[in-house]
Amino acid sequence: MQPRARVIGAAAILTALAPMIACGGNGSGKAAPASAEPVTITMWTRAATQAQSERLVKAYNSGHRNQVKLTVVPTDNYQPRIAAAAGAKQLPDVFAADVIFVPNYTSQGLFLDITDRIAALPYKDSLAPSHMKLGTQEGRRYTLPHTLDLSVWFWNKDLYEKAGLDPEKGPATLKEFAEHATTIDEKLGKDGKVHGTFFGGNCGGCYVFTFWPSVWAAGGQVMNPEGTVSLSDRSPMTDVFAIYKGLHEAGVTGPTTKEEQGPTWTGFFPKGEIGVMPMPSTTLGSMPAGMKVGVAPIAGPDGGESTFVGGDSVGISSTTKNADAAWEFLSWTVSDEAQVEVMAKNKDVLARTDLSNNTYSSADPRVVLINSMVAKGQTPYAPRFGQTFNDPQGPWLRLAREALFGDPGNVTRLNAEITKSLQQ
Structure with a gap:
């Protein structure tokens, strides 16, 4: 999940439209027998996953009678576009969505129930577990994994070597991460161009994506399972x-960390300016x-490993008239052919855990490691996730900034505000 500073509250938009949306929650996901004539289905995706979606659609269209017409919508406009289409009952046959917002879309009846179809897949138990969890409601399944993006630690091997660190050994704990970053900053940061680490200090989604895995790696949680109570005022989050x-107080994080709102937070590491960062x-x-570049799992203060499993899920709209053709395409996207010859060939993270060490990925141990983390990571569930955690005006960003740059004594009070937001 590429975090962004501005996220529109899908829950608020779609709740208002709930009476207008056709309910697709009780069916089997089956439709009438497919027509003998080729069918062209429509698909929407947000711009954040454009490259992967276009590759999949192009490969599918080149080898199938049925075709897919893809529309890419600007990421910041995607949720309002879905809401408007749902209210007018003009959703496309297939649409992808940020996995975080799938529970809300599912609860509003936007996706068709495809439980039986998924159950028939021979590799159903190998589908990315976090994505599958958020696409399940009351035991019924509505989506498949579409694209995956994981949070990991990168380290610059050249800077490690110049600072006297072992370039082939990245940090195994968050404390070691801090030690490595501090060493690089002290040894190489005198000119002000190199810094030990960096993070998006004014970006709620960046904190979620990069800090929460350290909590999970330590055996902790950031919320209760229902996504209604915040646990950000206790260890290991604190x-x-x-x-x-x-x-940050030691000056290891770089001069713009506190102001970074998200759009450029990943741009400094590729320039060779950062020693180690999520x-x-x-x-x-x-x-x-x-x-x-070395790659390591994100660890907790004293060890463990985890990741935030972001990206998009994809489902069949509840208003489609082409369910069979839509399923033919969706099921193909998680097939061996699509996952290996389209996704793995382009170094994308795979939607299936049983294919992590494939022909293409095995050539790069870093890619194998990233793919292996799909089964170890988490995707948090909260019906009001966007308003609470991604919204720059939401309570999570206020808490994180107070904990990092202000008075940690205020965290308990602000944590109560997060819980209040989650329960609204």
């Missing part, structure tokens, strides 16, 4: 905050040629 606060796994393929 321990994670304390470590990053120490790095990054989206999808940026590995875009690193400069010749740059020596």
Whole structure:
């Protein structure tokens, strides 16, 4: 999940439209027998996953009688576009969505129930578990994994070597992460161009994507399972905050960390300016040629490993008249052919855990590691996730900034505000 600073509250928009939306929650996802004539189905995706969606559609269209017409919508306009189409009963046959918002879309009846169809897949138990969990409601399944983006630690091997660190050994704990970052900053940061680490200090989604895995790796949680009570005022969340606060106060994080709102937070590492930092796994393929980058799982203060499993899920709209043709395409996207020859070939994270060490991925141990983290990571569930955690005016960003740059004594009060937001 590429975090962004502005997220419109899908829950608020769609709740208002609930009476107008056709309910697709009780069916089997089956439709009338497919026509003998080729069918062209429509699909929408947000711009954040345009590249992967276009590759899948192009490969599918080149080998099937049925065809897919893809529309890419600007990411910031996507949720309002879905809401408007749902209210007018003009949803496309298939649409993808940020996995975080899938529970809300499902609860409003936007997706067709495809439980029986998924159950018939021979690899159903190997589908990305976090995505499948958020696409399940009351035991029924509505979506498949579409694209995945994981949070991991990148380290610059050249900077490690110049600072006297082992370039082939990245951090195994968050405390070690802080030690490595501090060493690089002290040894190489005198000119002000190199910094030990960096993070999006004014970006709620960035905190979620990069800090929460350290909590999970330590065996903790950030919310209750229902997504209605915040646990951000207790260990290990407070321990994670304390470590990053120490790095910032020591000047290890770079001069613009506190102001970084999200759009440019991943742009400094590829320039060779940062020693070690949490990054989206999808940026590995875009690193400069010749740059020596190590990849490690995000760890807790004393060890463990986890990741935030972001990205998009995809489902059949509840108003489609082409369910069979839509399923033919969706099921193909998670087939061996699509996952290996389209996704793995382009170094994308795979939607199936049983294919993590495939022909293409096995050539790069870093990619194998990233794919293996799909089964170990988490995707948090909360019906009011966007308003609470992604919204720059939401309570989570206020809490995180107070914990990092202000008075940690205010965290308990602000945590109560997060819980209040989650329960509205």
